[in-house]
Amino acid sequence: MSNTALITGVTGQDGSYLAEYLLSKGYDVYGLERWKSTQGHRRIDHITDLELVQGDLADQSSLDRVVRETRPDEVYNLAALSFVPESFNQPVHTGNITGLGATRVLEAVRKHQPDAKFYQASTSELFGNSSEETQSIDTPFQPRSPYGTSKLYAYWSTVNYREAHDMFTVNGVLFNHESPRRGKNFVTRKITRGAAAISLGLQDKLELGNLDAKRDWGHAEDYVKAMHLMLQQDTPKDLVIGTGEHHSVRDCARIAFNEVGLDWEDYVEINEKFFRPAEVDVLKADISNAKSELDWEPQKTFEDLIVEMVETDLAELQSDNSQAAQPNE
Structure with missing residues (x-):
């Protein structure tokens, strides 16, 4: 019996690569899209076996319905308002989608599929202007944008659901990753x-x-493999992913x-x-833990x-x- 995955943000760069990768592994893959997605389907039009479901990170009831109906074994929350400069123009909206949105997905999983493994797309923007030469999971967080502070809320929500509800939830603190599918504003x-x-x-x-x-710039196609590996471990653990x-x-x-x-x-x-x-x-990422825990490094x-x-x-x-x-x- 194949595993089932639910990906939020499936129309984005990472979502499209992750959908392709999971399908190649034999997964049944559902991708969450908003009713009026601003990005369209240009990154995923070629992925014929992907099943799209409608929901919104601002709407708890729609997320409850999607998780209840798809019954995923793995949930990848990649959706966010991810363009850092624009987060200064829309700080409240960024917080609602990027921060609270992650908590809404976690809550839907807790209520309807508590045994599912949950991946939260975290970011190197958590570290801000770190005084350390390289950043590891133990580096103090000091975000310097509304995007970063929203991701920090999502990070700690993910940790809290792991500790409070005994769920398998992890943060992948990914450093910058690009590809030909990257948005033209980046x-x-x-x-x-x-x-x-x-x-x-x-x-x-x-x-x-x-x-x-x-x-620390890497290729998104490499990084989605690390996301998947994080959910294949026996014990949930937050990790930094980058190139070093x-x-x-x-x-x-x-x-x-x-x-x-x-x-x-x-x-x-x-x-x-x-x-x-x-x-x-x-x-710049310290990826020593990713190498040892996942046997992963960028190609x-x-x-x-x-x-x-x-x-x-x-x-x-x-x-x-x-x-x-x-x-x-």
């Missing part, structure tokens, strides 16, 4: 798409914010423009509107990741440009 995708567009003559310049910000390396926004721009044969310094301009009100300067390098994103953006833009040039019949 800095890595903004850079790779900008480099591709400039090389094709579709754009003149690329405006960025803090080029010195450093992040960090790179600057400047490094990302250099690699992306090199891939299209251009010098990034000729095209990148600094615009202060892209600076965060409270910046997080440097983050794709940072350069591999950026090159793959550039190549995908080039192909998409060339296709879009070709279609736009076709005469109307």
Whole structure:
């Protein structure tokens, strides 16, 4: 008998990769979508065996119904308002969906499927401007955005349900992870798409914010495998997932423009509107526990990741440009 998984945020980057991975493992997979999803299905249109169910992290009754009807063995709560800069503009809404939303999913699982294993998508933004060179699960949290504080609430809710209700609940504190499916408003995708567009003559310049910000960037396809492994353990344990390396926004721009044969310094301009009100300067994961507990480590390098994103953006833009040039019949 196959396992059943429920994924919230299935239309996002991580949700789409996780759905593919679980289906390849023989799971029956349900994906939660809002009735009027703002993201659409472009990331999951090709996944034919995925069954979509309607629900909303702001609506407890809909989550109760979904868990009651799907009866999942594993629940992956990946849904959130995840664009950090926008969380400063919508702090209350971010808290309601990203923080309280996780608690609503936990409560639905507690009431209707208490033996299910629950994964909460946590984030390196919990650490803020940490004074430690690398961040582990024992590093003090000091989030510096409404997104980070909302994720902190979700983190401790997950711990609380584990301790108070004896549930199998874990936090995967994932550092930045990207892919060709990354939203175009995120800095890595903004850079790779900008480099591709400039090389094709579709754009003149690329405006960025803090080029010195450093992040531990990995590939989302690697990280969803770690999510799954965390729910295969005998004992629930929160873990940090990353690469153990960090790179600057400047490094990302250099690699992306090199891939299209251009010098990034000729095209990148600094615009202060892209600076965060409270910046997080440097983050780098300590993944020693993930290696020892899960026997997991990332397979794709940072350069591999950026090159793959550039190549995908080039192909998409060339296709879009070709279609736009076709005469109307």
